[in-house]
Amino acid sequence: MQKITLESLVEKAVSLLENGTVTSVLGWKKGEFDYDITPAVFESADELKKDFVWNDFCGANFSKYLVSKTCKSEGKILVFLKPCDTYSFNQLLTEHRFDREKVYAVGIPCEGMADINKVKEVVGDGISKIESNGDDLVVTTIYEDAPVKVTCKDVLAERCVNCKSKRHVAYDELLGEEGEVIASERFDEVERLEKMTPEERFAFWQNELSKCIRCNACRDVCPACTCEKCVFDNPNSGVENKAASNSFEEKMFHIIRAFHVAGRCTDCGECSRVCPQNIPLHLLNRKFIKDINEFYGEYQAGAEVGLRAPLVDYTLEDLEPGEVFDRRDNNA
Amino acid sequence: MSNVSETLIPKIGVITDVRIDTPDIKTFRVVTPDGVKPFDHRPGQCAMLSVPGVGEAMFSITSSPTNTEFMEFSIKKCGCVTDWLHQAEVGQQITIRGPYGTPFPVDDEFAGKNLLFIAGGVGLAPLRSVINYCRHYSDRYGKIDIVYGSRSKNDLLDYKEIVDEWTKDANVDVHLTIDNPQEGWDGHVGFVPNYVKELGFDTDKTVILCGPPIMIKFTLDGLCDLGFEKSQIYTTLEMRMKCGVGKCGRCNVGSKYICKDGPVFRFDELDELPDEY
Amino acid sequence: MRKCLVEDINSVLAQINKAAKVYLPVDGTDGKARFEEWAEGKEWSNALNTERSAKDFFFPQTENLMEFKTEGKNIEIIDIRSDKDDFVIFGVRGCDVRSFDILDRVFLVEPIDSFYKARREHGIIISVACGRPSETCFCGAFGIDASNPAGDVTVWRTKEAVYWQSNTDKGEELLKKVEGLTDCDEAAVEEEKAKIKKIMDKLPLANLSTEDFGAGKTMELFDSDKWKDLSESCLGCGTCTFVCPTCQCYDIKEFNAGKGVVRFRCWDSCMYSDFTQMSAGQPRLSQLERFRQRFMHKLVYYPERNDGIYGCVGCGRCLAKCPISMNIVKVMKSLGGKDNE
Numbered sequence: 021m022q023k024i025t026l027e028s029l030v031e032k033a034v035s036l037l038e039n040g041t042v043t044s045v046l047g048w049k050k051g052e053f054d055y056d057i058t059p060a061v062f063e064s065a066d067e068l069k070k071d072f073v074w075n076d077f078c079g080a081n082f083s084k085y086l087v088s089k090t091c092k093s094e095g096k097i098l099v100f101l102k103p104c105d106t107y108s109f110n111q112l113l114t115e116h117r118f119d120r121e122k123v124y125a126v127g128i129p130c131e132g133m134a135d136i137n138k139v140k141e142v143v144g145d146g147i148s149k150i151e152s153n154g155d156d157l158v159v160t161t162i163y164e165d166a167p168v169k170v171t172c173k174d175v176l177a178e179r180c181v182n183c184k185s186k187r188h189v190a191y192d193e194l195l196g197e198e199g200e201v202i203a204s205e206r207f208d209e210v211e212r213l214e215k216m217t218p219e220e221r222f223a224f225w226q227n228e229l230s231k232c233i234r235c236n237a238c239r240d241v242c243p244a245c246t247c248e249k250c251v252f253d254n255p256n257s258g259v260e261n262k263a264a265s266n267s268f269e270e271k272m273f274h275i276i277r278a279f280h281v282a283g284r285c286t287d288c289g290e291c292s293r294v295c296p297q298n299i300p301l302h303l304l305n306r307k308f309i310k311d312i313n314e315f316y317g318e319y320q321a322g323a324e325v326g327l328r329a330p331l332v333d334y335t336l337e338d339l340e341p342g343e344v345f346d347r348r349d350n351n352a
Numbered sequence: 353m354s355n356v357s358e359t360l361i362p363k364i365g366v367i368t369d370v371r372i373d374t375p376d377i378k379t380f381r382v383v384t385p386d387g388v389k390p391f392d393h394r395p396g397q398c399a400m401l402s403v404p405g406v407g408e409a410m411f412s413i414t415s416s417p418t419n420t421e422f423m424e425f426s427i428k429k430c431g432c433v434t435d436w437l438h439q440a441e442v443g444q445q446i447t448i449r450g451p452y453g454t455p456f457p458v459d460d461e462f463a464g465k466n467l468l469f470i471a472g473g474v475g476l477a478p479l480r481s482v483i484n485y486c487r488h489y490s491d492r493y494g495k496i497d498i499v500y501g502s503r504s505k506n507d508l509l510d511y512k513e514i515v516d517e518w519t520k521d522a523n524v525d526v527h528l529t530i531d532n533p534q535e536g537w538d539g540h541v542g543f544v545p546n547y548v549k550e551l552g553f554d555t556d557k558t559v560i561l562c563g564p565p566i567m568i569k570f571t572l573d574g575l576c577d578l579g580f581e582k583s584q585i586y587t588t589l590e591m592r593m594k595c596g597v598g599k600c601g602r603c604n605v606g607s608k609y610i611c612k613d614g615p616v617f618r619f620d621e622l623d624e625l626p627d628e629y
Numbered sequence: 630m631r632k633c634l635v636e637d638i639n640s641v642l643a644q645i646n647k648a649a650k651v652y653l654p655v656d657g658t659d660g661k662a663r664f665e666e667w668a669e670g671k672e673w674s675n676a677l678n679t680e681r682s683a684k685d686f687f688f689p690q691t692e693n694l695m696e697f698k699t700e701g702k703n704i705e706i707i708d709i710r711s712d713k714d715d716f717v718i719f720g721v722r723g724c725d726v727r728s729f730d731i732l733d734r735v736f737l738v739e740p741i742d743s744f745y746k747a748r749r750e751h752g753i754i755i756s757v758a759c760g761r762p763s764e765t766c767f768c769g770a771f772g773i774d775a776s777n778p779a780g781d782v783t784v785w786r787t788k789e790a791v792y793w794q795s796n797t798d799k800g801e802e803l804l805k806k807v808e809g810l811t812d813c814d815e816a817a818v819e820e821e822k823a824k825i826k827k828i829m830d831k832l833p834l835a836n837l838s839t840e841d842f843g844a845g846k847t848m849e850l851f852d853s854d855k856w857k858d859l860s861e862s863c864l865g866c867g868t869c870t871f872v873c874p875t876c877q878c879y880d881i882k883e884f885n886a887g888k889g890v891v892r893f894r895c896w897d898s899c900m901y902s903d904f905t906q907m908s909a910g911q912p913r914l915s916q917l918e919r920f921r922q923r924f925m926h927k928l929v930y931y932p933e934r935n936d937g938i939y940g941c942v943g944c945g946r947c948l949a950k951c952p953i954s955m956n957i958v959k960v961m962k963s964l965g966g967k968d969n970e
Contacts, residue, residue, distance in 0.1 A: 056948065059861075145677060146832075148833055162831045235868040253903060262897065263690055264691070265884050265893060296871075360694055360894075594897075597740050599742060600878060600879050601877060601879070602897070607931075
């Protein structure tokens with residue numbers, strides 16, 4: 021379903037490696053199956069030709085890797101960025117988290133990434149092959165003689181169903197066609213939660229967050245979580261917390277994390293993608309984004325480098341705290 | 353409740369004496385609330401001490417097993433638990449569990465041998481129990497040599513015991529050294545590895561070596577230059593521990609758990625393990 | 630061999646539940662299965678793997694060990710262990726059943742962990758054969774037979790019937806209490822086993838080899854230059870360790886509730902940077918060392934200590950859950966040389 025081809029990405033990477041623009045390439049490496057793709061650093065044309073992959077399962081957002089990769093390497097690193105990844109890229113630059121000079125960013129168009137869990141809801145387990153064919157994924161399993169066709173649109177990851185932008189906000193070079201910012205319906209689910217009674221909403225989050233195993237995957241993948249030592253890992257912080265010892269602590273970690281990334285979260289959706297317990301963590305962040313939009317005017321973190329988030333930027337027009345307090349009567 | 357040996361639930365210990373050894377090392381004497389030694393141990397074994405609300409940590413038992421009245425721990429101030437202990441007064445209760453680890457082979461491989469103990473800084477702590485054990489049963493061992501060095505005279509652990517007892521023991525030769533000259537010090541000055549080379553021991557000895565990693569490295573090289581085999585030299589390893597019984601999974605080097613299979617290792621055994629300690 | 634009809638499974642579970650509390654995989658609001666306490670109306674999930682492994686039953690993520698009361702210089706230790714009741718875990722897959730043996734070899738060797746033992750002694754395991762394994766399954770590599778899993782009782786589910794076979798006295802005692810199970814011959818189960826075996830052979834990971842791993846391989850594998858690439862993009866999160874049915878590392882922490890100190894243990898992960906951090910230093914400085922530790926433990930260190938038994942059961946949870954899709958299969962294929970090409 022992706023419009024840009026694997027061949028064109030490999031060709032671009034090889035030429036940038038060979039002409040000395042970059043010394044390494046951050047890209048997707050093929051796995052055992054057609055959907056288990058690992059972020060990897062490629063350093064030669066041979067490696068790229070052998071293992072680089074681009075398909076409908078290349079969801080990983082590489083922006084955060086630039087923090088550690090640009091620290092270590094002397095040369096430039098080529099990074100492929102999907103439109104949503106470029107917002108994280110800019111936000112990290114805004115926060116001075118990596119060295120822009122060491123990065124060569126190639127923007128690539130994205131038609132939305134598939135969620136393997138959704139594919140499996142349709143075809144079941146036992147997948148031996150997934151191929152892309154026009155608007156469909158053709159899935160072969162060990163259980164059926166004939167491959168099953170699944171429409172890509174039906175198995176898109178949640179964040180892609182609610183894609184907020186097909187426009188790149190950062191790149192050195194763009195491959196393919198530029199897209200537009202999309203008027204998405206991403207806040208619909210937040211509104212549904214807002215309409216709940218406090219008891220219903222509490223029950224909703226209680227149910228979701230009680231599934232948490234505190235693996236920290238959401239935090240470790242989050243491009244907004246780049247503290248060198250997280251307060252939850254620091255024995256001297258007083259709130260160090262390796263496992264939730266009661267139902268209060270189950271919520272504490274996620275709520276504090278949501279507060280900490282408020283105004284900086286670009287809504288890239290990596291937290292929900294990686295959660296091994298399928299907790300819709302992005303909804304916490306989206307609630308903050310929606311509130312910020314409503315209180316301070318539309319704001320998209322990462323839209324430009326150097327933007328001051330409303331939460332750290334005082335203006336005379338700012339909402340009075342009392343007005344926020346009054347909103348409690350509206351259950352929001 | 354099932355009647356199995358309990359590992360994670362400690363006993364109460366009472367601190368009955370606190371001795372200031374060096375500016376950052378204190379030695380704590382511990383008994384049970386009934387006034388007896390918490391449990392028996394072998395030379396080189398360790399115990400988990402804890403202060404509820406602060407944490408639990410593993411320490412070498414520095415008193416000799418031949419001491420039947422109490423246990424001692426020489427503890428350097430370097431973390432949460434040790435900071436707290438350094439502020440504790442006599443009468444303070446703590447918790448204690450153990451003994452943990454495989455002891456020095458005092459009854460088999462050490463038996464009948466001339467022993468050479470080499471320690472640097474707080475590295476004397478794990479050796480004190482075995483030194484005093486071997487002194488107690490001096491008829492079971494040959495001659496005992498002790499080379500011990502520290503930054504300064506003030507940083508020598510158990511100095512009073514060394515001077516009052518060890519140096520007066522006919523079977524023991526003590527060789528002390530400090531890193532830099534100091535007023536009131538007429539002994540040897542220089543680093544332990546060099547001092548060992550200068551002393552130039554016969555290779556018929558079994559060596560027990562303990563101290564900071566860099567001192568161990570250079571002393572080991574020096575001993576090998578003198579003709580010692582790695583299979584003659586013992587040391588102890590230190591890793592982060594939580595359970596003390598080989599279950600919590602963090603103190604391994606290769607397939608060995610330091611808390612259970614160690615802390616005592618021979619250098620030829622360490623050659624068989626990955627270099628990750 | 631006994632059987633009941635598929636539509637009668639709930640009444641059978643209700644009867645078992647009278648003898649001992651039953652836990653079984655139930656689909657949640659996210660469509661994923663988790664073990665839940667049985668109750669009228671709860672449906673046995675068709676899912677292959679539960680989202681969390683079954684190790685929670687014996688080695689829960691957090692477990693209070695004891696409490697302390699302090700007054701002045703005095704400390705009181707309060708033993709909070711209580712007697713446990715028997716319970717039944719129904720619907721455990723063959724891989725998870727094997728994981729209990731692997732945990733036993735840690736917690737039940739001297740000195741025995743009484744917290745684990747108390748739970749283990751009271752747990753009755755009813756396993757279920759895997760009629761529809763996933764491409765991520767590789768239990769066969771570790772000698773596990775998904776068509777005939779171990780446990781106190783083994784269950785096979787076909788379209789029409791559920792077949793029950795007791796393997797231990799504990800299991801037989803339990804089945805005796807259940808009315809509505811009728812005796813039957815083994816023909817249907819044998820047919821089912823043969824069907825499953827055929828599927829197992831077709832799985833993409835059916836030929837995964839353990840040949841290059843196991844006791845004695847430490848030095849050769851530890852120094853491999855492959856670890857750098859394998860661990861390159863590891864996030865250092867604990868997903869693989871926490872969804873793993875055999876990962877058993879734990880931390881001991883304390884919680885001051887205001888009224889006293891509770892000492893508890895909780896799962897820990899060798900992937901975390903503080904796992905081996907000491908005041909005096911850190912033996913595993915980068916994610917490479919931490920990553921290597923996890924796989925060396927499962928593939929070399931554990932077998933070295935445990936008669937060659939591997940510390941992995943091939944359940945495939947890490948394959949499905951790792952945020953970067955790095956996992957033990959990729960490690961084995963990369964390090965395993967020719968046998969895994």
